Amino acid sequence: MSKLxxxxxxxxxxxxxxxxxxxxxxxxxTVLDALTxxxxxSSLADLPxxxxxxxxxxxxxxxxxxxxxxxxxxTVHFAAESHNDxxxxxxxxxxxxxLVGTFELLEAARRHDSRYxxxxxxxxxxxxxxxxxxxxxxQTPYNPSSPYSAxxxxxxxxxxxxxxxxxxxxxxxxxxxxxxxxxxxxxFIPRQITNIIDGVRPRLYGAGLNVRDWIHVDDHNAAVLxxxxxxxxxxxxxxxxxxxxxxxxxxxxILRIMGQPADAYDHVDDRPGHDLRYAxxxxxxxEELGWRPRYSDFESGLAMTINWYRENEGWWRPMKAxxxxxxxxxxx
Ligand code: NAD
Ligand code: TDX
Numbered sequence: 001m002s003k004l005x006x007x008x009x010x011x012x013x014x015x016x017x018x019x020x021x022x023x024x025x026x027x028x029x030t031v032l033d034a035l036t037x038x039x040x041x042s043s044l045a046d047l048p049x050x051x052x053x054x055x056x057x058x059x060x061x062x063x064x065x066x067x068x069x070x071x072x073x074x075t076v077h078f079a080a081e082s083h084n085d086x087x088x089x090x091x092x093x094x095x096x097x098x099l100v101g102t103f104e105l106l107e108a109a110r111r112h113d114s115r116y117x118x119x120x121x122x123x124x125x126x127x128x129x130x131x132x133x134x135x136x137x138x139q140t141p142y143n144p145s146s147p148y149s150a151x152x153x154x155x156x157x158x159x160x161x162x163x164x165x166x167x168x169x170x171x172x173x174x175x176x177x178x179x180x181x182x183x184x185x186x187x188f189i190p191r192q193i194t195n196i197i198d199g200v201r202p203r204l205y206g207a208g209l210n211v212r213d214w215i216h217v218d219d220h221n222a223a224v225l226x227x228x229x230x231x232x233x234x235x236x237x238x239x240x241x242x243x244x245x246x247x248x249x250x251x252x253x254i255l256r257i258m259g260q261p262a263d264a265y266d267h268v269d270d271r272p273g274h275d276l277r278y279a280x281x282x283x284x285x286x287e288e289l290g291w292r293p294r295y296s297d298f299e300s301g302l303a304m305t306i307n308w309y310r311e312n313e314g315w316w317r318p319m320k321a322x323x324x325x326x327x328x329x330x331x332x
Pocket of ligand 2: 082083084085120121122123176177178186187188189191203204205206208210212247271
């Protein structure tokens with residue numbers, strides 16, 4: 001049994017991770033989360049107080065981070081500003097949380113010789129051409145496109161430097177696009193599902209031919225737990241479930257499952273600098289740690305996710321109107 005400090009545990013992937021850890025291991029969990037617009041205590045409702053504790057605060061608060069890292073065996077760092085469109089409007093919080101916050105955690109891990117796992121994204125590699133047969137591997141050079149992905153790339157590179165220069169016992173994972181319950185309605189899949197529930201036509205950026213490599217959040221989190229328990233120190237592991245689909249196909253599939261005509265959506269202005277395609281080769285994770293995705297059928301994973309949003313309107317309704325107002329200002 002280890003004591004895990006989970007930063008960003010009130011967000012989408014972090015809250016699912018906490019549930020996954022409590023259900024599949026005997027580790028105890030403390031969440032550190034600043035409860036920004038993206039963090040919700042309602043995502044952590046009904047967890048057993050014997051193994052779970054919540055601390056409200058920022059990963060940029062050096063003194064708080066130092067105390068918490070010292071009191072735990074492993075830090076799992078999910079906290080981030082995570083949305084590309086927001087980073088195009090105002091990059092400043094991305095620099096603070098994603099770079100300065102990671103710096104504070106690494107310094108605390110160094111001082112206390114504490115195990116650290118860094119959760120990152122495949123977007124650090126930039127994008128692939130639509131007709132390129134290759135996929136990202138652990139050797140792909142970094143080439144980020146947006147302020148969000150640049151801040152994540154910078155944080156990954158700090159982790160590598162702290163491993164090499166100071167011997168920090170760290171691992172990194174870079175995962176593809178997640179979907180599942182508790183995802184903020186600003187993100188593509190929940191935005192479209194909740195628009196359809198509200199009788200609003202889904203919005204497709206540009207022609208919609210951009211490809212994302214979708215993975216269910218539980219498969220991502222099972223891989224992260226495997227890396228924490230059995231990963232090699234200093235290593236990077238790519239996480240992906242062979243789930244490439246273009247955005248147009250995903251919107252049409254959501255419309256079909258929700259009983260709407262497949263063409264009942266609108267094209268809107270494209271995202272500036274919009275990455276064309278992400279694709280992950282997860283051979284290292286599969287061969288070294290024996291990880292396999294459980295949600296290998298995207299359509300049924302999508303149908304389960306649609307049901308979750310239908311049944312949990314009380315969770316997402318409070319954030320829907322303000323999210324759509326922000327999109328309206330961006331012309332999306
Ligand atoms: P999210 O936006 O849903 O959640 C982020 C959480 O971090 C929120 O609870 C927020 O309150 C918290 N937070 C923000 N700033 C903070 C600060 N300064 N101090 C403490 N807490 C703070 O994000 P997500 O989609 O769950 O992503 C989690 C992590 O996974 C991020 O590091 C992201 O880069 C990475 N990732 C996400 C995806 C994806 O598809 N969503 C894919 C790969 C990697
Ligand atoms: O309304 C929309 N219409 C649309 O066509 C929205 C919100 C998005 N899109 C497109 C843009 C992308 O090609 O859908 C795709 C997915 O968009 P997002 O959900 O914003 O995700 P993306 O930009 O791909 O980044 C996500 O995956 C990698 C997460 O937000 C990141 O945190 C993660 O690192």
